[in-house]
Amino acid sequence: FALQRHGALIRDNLAWDEYWRWENDDMIVAVYYSKEHKPLGYVVYYIANEIFHIKEMVYLNIEANYGLWNYITAHFSMITQVVGDNYSGEPMAYLLEDSEITENISPYIMARIIDxxxxxxxxxxxxxxxxxxxxxxxxxxxxxxxxxxxxxxxxxxxxxxxxxxxxxxxxxxxxxxxxxxxxxxxxxxxxxxxxxxxxxxxxxxxxxxxxxxxxxxxxxxxxx
Missing domain, CATH: 3.30.1050.10 (SCP2 sterol-binding domain)
Structure with a gap:
């Protein structure tokens, strides 16, 4: 996934340890598999107060992307909102059946070329x-x-x-x-x-x- 996305971090074991260090015990990981049982994506999330909180969603192709969103949709009877972070410019609203969503842009990582x-x-x-x-x-x-x-x-x-x-x-x-x-x-x-x-x-x-x-x-x- 990191090789397909511009600027993403390639995580080693230490990075993965830090990734999970401060998470709560209710965090869940759902993995999407192809027909050949090959993992193509995952979503890290937890549910609290009828809100589906997405910590991270990773997918290698459009099949996995749709599959993960179908998984999230299956929870709609028990949640009222889906909340998560994404990079700016992603046309998420266009891809949803109900495009009436709230989007906020917040500064996050800053980059600087030093060579x-x-x-x-x-x-x-x-x-x-x-x-x-x-x-x-x-x-x-x-x-x-x-x-x-x-x-x-x-x-x-x-x-x-x-x-x-x-x-x-x-x-x-x-x-x-x-x-x-x-x-x-x-x-x-x-x-x-x-x-x-x-x-x-x-x-x-x-x-x-x-x-x-x-x-x-x-x-x-x-x-x-």
Whole structure:
């Protein structure tokens, strides 16, 4: 599941121990299995005061997603509400028969790139155009050593990123480290950031940024 969701934590044994450490004794885990008896998803929940509290729902495909929701629906005779957390942008209301739900957006995990050069080099770009180069001009007021001018290119299926002098004038994208993190982690799309003057570049570069950056929302359900 973590490999299918952008930004999710791959839990080791210690992370799983911490996950369960402070939970109440009424917590229940329901697992969805395929016809071949392969686990495809689970929901961690408890019921209190006629409320179905979802701590976490994980599924590997749409079959498991529907199966888990059918399981929750089977409890409707004994509950009045279903409460849980999800990542922003998930069109949950659209998928429900009764779309009249209450949604609240609350800040949770914050991200920050602390090694821009390596991050730009290791990033999973959607396309790798060998005849194209993009120049990121990044500023970082809190960590000036993390900012700079980075030239990103591709060759033989490999992404290259190198620091260059601040004299580039073609395919330049100017932004601060916060905006770079927001864009590459998928929280906001390049066009949105450009519209709100968070990115300074030529308009044609937006097409390239939209092609390069995966259309995925970050998902992080763990806490520390």
């Amino acid at each position: 821009a050069e390596t991050f730009l080099r290791e990033y999973p770009y959607q396309v790798q155009p060998e005849d194209f180069r993009i120049h990121f001009r990044v500023t970082d007021e809190m960590a000036p050593w993390n900012g700079g001018d980075f030239l990103v290119s591709w060759k033989g299926g490999e992404t290259r990123c190198e620091r260059v002098e601040n004299n580039q004038s073609i395919n330049v994208v100017e932004l601060d480290i916060n905006t770079l993190t927001t864009m590459l982690m998928g929280y906001k799309r390049p066009s949105y950031l450009y519209e709100h003057e968070k990115i300074r570049t030529e308009y044609y570069m937006l097409t390239w940024l939209e092609r390069l950056i995966p259309v995925e929302k970050p998902y992080f359900s763990d806490y520390f």
